[in-house]
Amino acid sequence: MAVIVRFAPSPTGFLHIGGARTALFNWLFARHHGGQFLLRIEDTDRARSTPESVKTILEGLTWLGLDWDGEAVSQFARRERHVAVAHELVARGAAYRCYASPAELEALRAEQTAKGLPQRYDGRWRDRPASEAPPSVAPVIRLKAPLTGETTLHDRVGGTITVPNSQLDDMVLLRADGTPTYMLAVVVDDHDMGITHVIRGDDHLTNAFRQLNLYTAMDWTPPMFAHLPLIHGPDGAKFSKRHGSPAVHDYAALGYLPEAMRNYLVRLGWAHGDDEIFSTDQAIAWFNLEGLGVSPARFDFAKLNHLNARYLAQTDDSRLATLAEPFLVKAWGRDLTDVDRTRFLRALPDLKTRSATLVALAESARFYGIAPTLATWEPKARDLMTPEARTRLGTLLTRLEALPEPWTASKVEALFRTSAEEQGLKLGVFAQPFRAALTGSTVSPPIFTVAEIFGKNEVFERVKASLSLPDLA
């Protein structure tokens, strides 16, 4: 039997990290089995669903590289079918009309809470004839769930879980306004769409039992279920769309690569032995439900950073340059010139092993585009510009002037090494002030390569400017 899975977000906000991982697992599972990964927008809550949310969620999935099969399905568009099923259930005697008003139910819950009882619908209209219905109340339709016995779920993550039916009340299928609830719609749609495996967050676990009763009432075969442990925030607290989880597009803006994000996310609650860094193709080849963990995981930015750094360092320079450009523009506060682009591309091999994110990468490249000014020189770099250092740099400039063309890193370096040797000093004594002069900082990629990328003119300009830098007070 072909595998068909779905990701079913509700369009009431953005795509958060937990949803992204759920989508990823479904996607990996489908691709592994050569099955289908469907997308269904659970928009039956008309008050909270927005088209903007749908757009944001789709963009988030696209950024993550999760392509879905066919068109995204709107659950709301299928409401006629849901209503028909609800009525069929009533006809079968498996559901009934309930005339209890919202206020009445609220009072019931308040009373139960006061008495320390579980909050549950008490079935007051379960066997009451419609002739007793108050004329002013529009009824809802509720499932007639079994009162006794128990319901067992064979979850692919949690194992066999049994709940007494006394814990499950008669859930609403159709609201008073005639619209279907999520509980009804999700079962009908999963059935109609031929979903074979429902892989979703653990917060749906208790729903599964109620939904199982609905499958039974319709004589439908339920799909396999796999409930994923939730993701917690770095502090161990709840981490969801409603509780502080960042949106996927935030990670994009923070300078994370989608492939790094995928790799990080797949390891959060799933493992393949000791494997840590692997391609998406490898993940597809390896992914299975058996590798899923059972306990919640905390989101750890340090590990994400590490992975992203590794992916950044591996990324092809020209692609990386394209990805980084918007971050450069932001960091530099101006559009790039052709010279900027050329320099950045040449600098990239040395730059990309030094940054964890595109934001940091752009920041580390700032000196290429913006010459240090009095205001931007780092204090430690200025400390390097002692009178002796300035004298040495001045001498170096003269010798640099005499260097035969072309201007290369190795020639500049050789000159520096010779100068240091002649005076019996370490290379750093010469190289550090040079670094400070070119970058305004004590930290940079290898400085002779930097000098080559700048070219002779720019090097001379910056060194000369550094020689006239006023002393620190």
Add this chain to the structure above:
RNA sequence: GUCCCCUUCGUCUAGAGGCCUAGGACAUUACCCUUUCACGGUAGUAACACGGGUUCGAAUCCCGUAGGGGACGCCA
């Protein structure tokens, strides 16, 4: 409150009764490399929540305790 679930280094995890003096990764510490910072390399610190049982033998099975989480909506 009721029901359900979870518990291995700080974090993510390996572990399906003997392969475990518990492995890997991130973080962290030290050293090496070195023109700075990274990268890389080497070494180190660090965990089976607790208590009972089953067994020749338990991180692995069972029971209990504690802690954490989830659900309990005419939300999804």
